[in-house]
Amino acid sequence: MAEIIEGISPTRMELLKLGRRIVLAEKGHKLLKEKRDALVSEFLDVVQRVHESSDSTNEKLAEAFKDLLMAQAVMGSDAVWQISQVTGQEIKIDVDAMNIMGVKVPMITTEDVKRSMIDRGYGFADTSSKVDDAAKNFEEAIQEVIKLAEVQQSVESLASEVIKTKRRVNALEYIVIPRLKATAIHIRMRLAEMERENFTRLKKIKAAIEAGEEGAVAI
Amino acid sequence: MDSESRVFAKLVRSLNDHLPAERKTLGELLREEKPRVVSRDGSSYRIRKEELETIERIIGSKWGKEAERLRLPLLIEMSPDYGRSAARIRGRVYCDIVQAILGEERKTTDEMVIFRTDVRRLRRELPSATQYAFLISTS
Numbered sequence: 534m535a536e537i538i539e540g541i542s543p544t545r546m547e548l549l550k551l552g553r554r555i556v557l558a559e560k561g562h563k564l565l566k567e568k569r570d571a572l573v574s575e576f577l578d579v580v581q582r583v584h585e586s587s588d589s590t591n592e593k594l595a596e597a598f599k600d601l602l603m604a605q606a607v608m609g610s611d612a613v614w615q616i617s618q619v620t621g622q623e624i625k626i627d628v629d630a631m632n633i634m635g636v637k638v639p640m641i642t643t644e645d646v647k648r649s650m651i652d653r654g655y656g657f658a659d660t661s662s663k664v665d666d667a668a669k670n671f672e673e674a675i676q677e678v679i680k681l682a683e684v685q686q687s688v689e690s691l692a693s694e695v696i697k698t699k700r701r702v703n704a705l706e707y708i709v710i711p712r713l714k715a716t717a718i719h720i721r722m723r724l725a726e727m728e729r730e731n732f733t734r735l736k737k738i739k740a741a742i743e744a745g746e747e748g749a750v751a752i
Numbered sequence: 753m754d755s756e757s758r759v760f761a762k763l764v765r766s767l768n769d770h771l772p773a774e775r776k777t778l779g780e781l782l783r784e785e786k787p788r789v790v791s792r793d794g795s796s797y798r799i800r801k802e803e804l805e806t807i808e809r810i811i812g813s814k815w816g817k818e819a820e821r822l823r824l825p826l827l828i829e830m831s832p833d834y835g836r837s838a839a840r841i842r843g844r845v846y847c848d849i850v851q852a853i854l855g856e857e858r859k860t861t862d863e864m865v866i867f868r869t870d871v872r873r874l875r876r877e878l879p880s881a882t883q884y885a886f887l888i889s890t891s
Contacts, residue, residue: 550756557760563832564888568767569882570837571830574872629786631880632797635770638797638878
């Protein structure tokens with residue numbers, strides 16, 4: 534049985550107060566459980582998105598590196614390096630926050646980084662088609678990487694909030710509510726005991742009074 | 753209000769701190785370059801423009817100009833009174849949006865109750881344009 538709360542006097546008033554506290558604690562517990570369930574559901578959803586996103590990122594990057602290797606094999610790594618120097622691109626990333634039940638998760642948006650072959654800025658005549666393929670795949674991979682960063686950070690933030698809420702739910706479920714209930718039972722038992730004591734005392738007083746009256750009549 | 757009720761009220765308030773202090777209309781949000789709402793705890797957060805456009809597309813045809821007056825974010829009301837993980841959507845326009853996203857038609861008046869899987873689908877479609885609200889009856 535759970536511990537009782539120390540320093541509570543066993544009175545009917547306290548019992549009523551405890552009753553109210555138990556009702557409120559149970560309501561709070563149910564509400565927090567709702568929040569925990571919702572958070573877990575969000576968390577599982579984000580975890581699934583992380584898996585999907587990491588799979589597609591790996592796929593895109595593998596393809597891009599394969600094309601890059603092919604391009605280096607055909608043109609030589611120096612030539613590919615030189616092309617990479619003229620095709621630099623600035624990627625604008627907008628990092629903001631989204632709110633999931635009080636948990637701030639990042640919202641990263643980017644402009645479309647995919648460019649046409651002309652926009653990339655290198656000549657077609659002396660370059661292999663593998664360079665085009667690699668550039669296209671890397672551009673696609675960049676967007677996947679950004680998406681992955683967003684969901685991975687969300688997973689971390691949500692996980693810590695799930696743990697925090699779970700701890701609060703467990704504290705109410707296994708410590709606060711049982712303790713309140715045990716104290717209420719203790720007070721109820723103590724009041725019943727006091728009632729029995731009073732009953733016995735009254736009976737003894739009555740017997741003593743009756744014995745006194747009988748003595749007086751005999752005299 | 754006794755101290756226990758005050759503690760409970762504080763708990764409910766803290767669970768709903770993320771709700772917007774004032775909900776903006778769809779029209780206002782669409783006009784903003786980076787649509788944001790300020791929550792009760794003073795912080796602000798962003799709503800994705802694509803989600804706003806999705807909502808506009810869904811209700812625009814049925815509600816016309818009225819759609820612009822729709823207040824966002826859409827609230828998913830969670831309460832133990834509806835049963836575990838069930839949620840309530842209140843408001844005819846909001847019910848229309850939810851039905852369109854879930855791809856089902858219900859005979860609803862002003863509110864509808866949806867369950868865990870539907871809530872997940874709705875959140876997946878509109879993660880920033882919807883918010884959970886935690887409610888409990890006072891009785």
